[in-house]
Amino acid sequence: MRHPGPSCWPAGGRRGSRLLTLAGNAGSGTLVAIDMSDELVSGLLKKTDLRVVFASTPELSRQARATHGTAPAAAVLLSQALTAAALMGALQKSDSRINIQLECDGPLRGLFVDGDTTGLVRGYVKNTLVEYSGGGGQYHWRPVLGNKGFLSVLRDLGGGEYYRSSVELEAFDLAGDLERYFRQSDQLPSHVMLAQLPEGGDAEPLGHVAGLLVQPLPGADLEAFAALGERLRRDFEPALKAHGAEGASAMLRALVPDEDFEVMSRYPLRFGCSCSKDRVLRALLAMGREELTDLLEKEGQAEATCQFCTTRYVIPGDEIRGMLERGAI
């Protein structure tokens, strides 16, 4: 677990010098405001044993939209999914990833995102062109997601072990169906909130983007958990409107009782990808000599485009011939 304090920040991650404290003292666990728009803060409400994870994600949401050229509805759902991946990444043990996959029969067709314990998230939607943003109300996203679908989560448990669990879409809302996922898969009641609000009139629909996850630890006060969830559902969007631009610290000050909240971990969030030419070369090697020779004869080169970040890799024919001649394959 990462603890607060300058020593835990990745290089270049700490900016700004405003020192605002959330708690009344300056000891460990005090929430110090960092001038950073995309950030994850994970902590504990000590009196009630409730875990609270908050993610502020406007920049990475806009970067994902620019990377994939997504139309408005696709951009919003991708931003919600990336925010969820950041929240769930914070629940993972060190150096591991989770991914969330949604399959549906509506125009979006599906999405895939993943997140890790360092704050790196990436993802894509199957249909980037979905513009219609729903009609409001409980089934806001139904016209985009359709009538049937699944949400599945793959968690890296470490040591080469993975755990996959799925739920059928019922809420047709990512936050609502993630709550069902936690209840069914982990037998864990959860409050999940994912929201985005425009900025500058409607000029920037992804002006403020954030997510919140609350889960009880063993022995937690479940009445307090239910009451907090009810209050947060009422207060989350108004707080995002009022304090979204000020970042995670301001949001948490507005949402949780500060004297009781202990920060366990916080780090910057970013949209990025781990793809590389080396990975493409490894994939070519995995094809086998015969298939690679066939590809070389037919195509003259190899091309691959990363679905997560749209980077296009071209491996020239000479390089492939070299691999074959060296007996690398």
Ligand SMILES: [Zn+2]
């Ligand atoms: Zn990539």
